[in-house]
Amino acid sequence: MIIIEKTKSFMKAQAEEFFYLATIIFSGILLIVFLSYQQSTRGKEVLQTIQERIYSEELVDVGSMLFNSKLPFFEKYYIQAMIDGILQGKDYSFVYYGKVLNTTNITQILEPLLDQSFKGKWRIEVILPKDTQVYGELKKEKVLYSWENLIPVPDENVGKIIISIGG
Amino acid sequence: MKSQIIPISFLLLSVGLIIIGFIFYNVFYGKKYEEEILEIKILDAARNVIENAKNYLKLSLVYSSLQAMREQASSGGSVGAGPWICNGPNPLPVEISKGCLENYTKYYLTIYGSKFNTTLPLNVYLKDFSSLIYQLEETGVLNGLYDEGNFTVNASDARISVTKEAFRVSEEFNVSELITKNRFWYMFRIFAEWANEDPFSPCICANLGCACSSSSGEEGCSSCSQAADNCAEYALKALQSKFDEYVKCERSNICCMQGIGPPCLPPSGCLGWSNRCSKSCEHTCVIPHSTSSHSSYSPFYTLPSFPNKKISFQASDQQTVCKEYDCKAYYWYEARFSAAYIFTCKDYKYYISSPKGPKPLTFSVSAYAYFRDQDGCKALVECECPSSATKCEECTPKCTECFGEIREVPCSTTITTISPTP
Numbered sequence: 001m002i003i004i005e006k007t008k009s010f011m012k013a014q015a016e017e018f019f020y021l022a023t024i025i026f027s028g029i030l031l032i033v034f035l036s037y038q039q040s041t042r043g044k045e046v047l048q049t050i051q052e053r054i055y056s057e058e059l060v061d062v063g064s065m066l067f068n069s070k071l072p073f074f075e076k077y078y079i080q081a082m083i084d085g086i087l088q089g090k091d092y093s094f095v096y097y098g099k100v101l102n103t104t105n106i107t108q109i110l111e112p113l114l115d116q117s118f119k120g121k122w123r124i125e126v127i128l129p130k131d132t133q134v135y136g137e138l139k140k141e142k143v144l145y146s147w148e149n150l151i152p153v154p155d156e157n158v159g160k161i162i163i164s165i166g167g
Numbered sequence: 168m169k170s171q172i173i174p175i176s177f178l179l180l181s182v183g184l185i186i187i188g189f190i191f192y193n194v195f196y197g198k199k200y201e202e203e204i205l206e207i208k209i210l211d212a213a214r215n216v217i218e219n220a221k222n223y224l225k226l227s228l229v230y231s232s233l234q235a236m237r238e239q240a241s242s243g244g245s246v247g248a249g250p251w252i253c254n255g256p257n258p259l260p261v262e263i264s265k266g267c268l269e270n271y272t273k274y275y276l277t278i279y280g281s282k283f284n285t286t287l288p289l290n291v292y293l294k295d296f297s298s299l300i301y302q303l304e305e306t307g308v309l310n311g312l313y314d315e316g317n318f319t320v321n322a323s324d325a326r327i328s329v330t331k332e333a334f335r336v337s338e339e340f341n342v343s344e345l346i347t348k349n350r351f352w353y354m355f356r357i358f359a360e361w362a363n364e365d366p367f368s369p370c371i372c373a374n375l376g377c378a379c380s381s382s383s384g385e386e387g388c389s390s391c392s393q394a395a396d397n398c399a400e401y402a403l404k405a406l407q408s409k410f411d412e413y414v415k416c417e418r419s420n421i422c423c424m425q426g427i428g429p430p431c432l433p434p435s436g437c438l439g440w441s442n443r444c445s446k447s448c449e450h451t452c453v454i455p456h457s458t459s460s461h462s463s464y465s466p467f468y469t470l471p472s473f474p475n476k477k478i479s480f481q482a483s484d485q486q487t488v489c490k491e492y493d494c495k496a497y498y499w500y501e502a503r504f505s506a507a508y509i510f511t512c513k514d515y516k517y518y519i520s521s522p523k524g525p526k527p528l529t530f531s532v533s534a535y536a537y538f539r540d541q542d543g544c545k546a547l548v549e550c551e552c553p554s555s556a557t558k559c560e561e562c563t564p565k566c567t568e569c570f571g572e573i574r575e576v577p578c579s580t581t582i583t584t585i586s587p588t589p
Contacts, residue, residue: 013291027178038250063222067225074348083520084525087524088525089523095524098517101517148286151226154230
């Protein structure tokens with residue numbers, strides 16, 4: 001009888017220990033799940049921020065290139081050629097720069113340049129006081145990130161350029 | 168059961184503390200990092216705005232200088248330039264044109280600068296460029312060093328500040344631009360050479376005689392129209408021959424006047440004649456968009472006070488004498504002739520940006536020649552002599568004393584003094 005009682009007490013103690021152990025493991029798992037969830041949420045945010053930053057930097061680079069790089073031989077800034085093309089009021093892609101320089105095709109120059117980085121998912125909108133032109137095939141609804149800057153327009157006018165990329 | 172409550176409570180408390188600790192850590196440290204990130208973001212945005220402004224102003228400088236060059240070229244090298252031929256060579260000095268270009272480029276650049284803003288919730292302040300310089304020298308221009316452009320325009324000492332509440336980023340910067348494929352100074356140089364050779368005003372001077380049939384002191388060209396056109400055509404050919412095949416020139420008449428003046432003034436060569444078709448030879452630069460200064464550049468002078476009177480000659484009564492009068496004298500009166508043309512040349516080699524897209528650079532220069540010659544209309548006329556005269560010197564002189572001889576002839580012959588016509 002005494003043995004049976006002792007055995008019962010031993011089993012009870014074991015069960016209690018097992019219960020404690022289970023509780024500790026469960027709590028640990030709960031904590032790990034909670035922390036992991038927290039971290040993964042933060043991670044996503046960080047990833048999104050980094051991605052945004054990368055895209056934003058790429059867009060700034062493209063914008064800077066349009067403002068600072070000149071068309072070889074023509075020696076006009078890309079953005080200048082785009083503005084000139086729109087202002088001449090005919091086919092905005094082809095800009096005539098005189099008997100020696102002849103004509104440049106601005107679309108033909110822009111496309112490979114931007115496709116390198118954005119694989120067709122880009123759009124450049126040049127807004128002038130009297131006209132607007134769009135380069136690239138990306139639809140406005142599919143735009144994810146945009147960069148914009150003011151552009152001077154002859155004579156003493158101001159326009160805007162919006163460079164967008166999308167998914 | 169009592170013994171179970173303590174460890175379970177301890178356990179739950181530990182877990183709770185860890186969670187609370189984590190949350191507090193995130194809330195306080197997270198906030199700190201968030202603030203730092205926000206600051207970095209604002210800094211990034213401010214820097215981007217500054218970079219955008221620099222790009223914008225760099226292109227603005229290109230357009231400002233092109234606009235200035237277009238306007239100056241079409242106004243004869245500077246807004247307010249006088250005639251490059253003004254009774255003689257009078258080319259615009261390089262320094263005036265250069266200074267005027269600088270004034271106008273800076274003016275337009277300031278306008279562009281004032282239009283810069285950003286859509287971001289940031290305040291942007293732009294202090295204008297305090298100096299703008301075209302880096303070129305007169306000798307270089309006249310030697311053809313800048314025929315294709317290749318000169319630098321430097322705008323310096325601008326400051327941009329981007330602020331947001333207590334946050335402020337400020338940068339001082341300069342912008343410079345190399346102007347290429349632009350033949351402003353080429354056209355300037357050729358026009359200067361042409362003006363120095365002056366194929367126009369000597370031609371007008373040589374053709375003053377066309378004005379002798381004028382009926383007043385100052386009138387629109389009639390008998391002199393052809394001579395003026397011929398002189399302009401000759402000057403145009405001389406100009407065209409100096410340019411290369413990419414430049415095409417044409418001429419247009421501004422005004423043409425002719426007239427006659429008082430008789431018997433001391434003989435002279437070609438003198439200046441102030442009339443409605445004469446202009447100040449002074450070259451200046453009109454301050455950009457200053458309306459009051461434009462008025463001082465009226466191409467017209469006030470009319471000379473010389474009355475528009477017909478010059479005629481009184482015929483003397485016929486006299487019958489038994490003498491043959493062969494007395495003559497020189498009579499002259501002033502010839503006046505004035506013509507002005509604009510010579511316009513377009514450069515089709517390089518087109519430059521304009522509000523209507525790339526267009527050829529158009530350079531226009533005016534040439535004025537306004538002359539009078541006090542003995543421009545000269546004739547040898549017969550003198551009126553009294554019947555008692557024995558020598559020509561006793562006859563009524565014209566612009567000179569009478570000369571010749573008085574011969575005695577049989578009285579059956581009748582000699583008549585014929586009145587000269589101018």
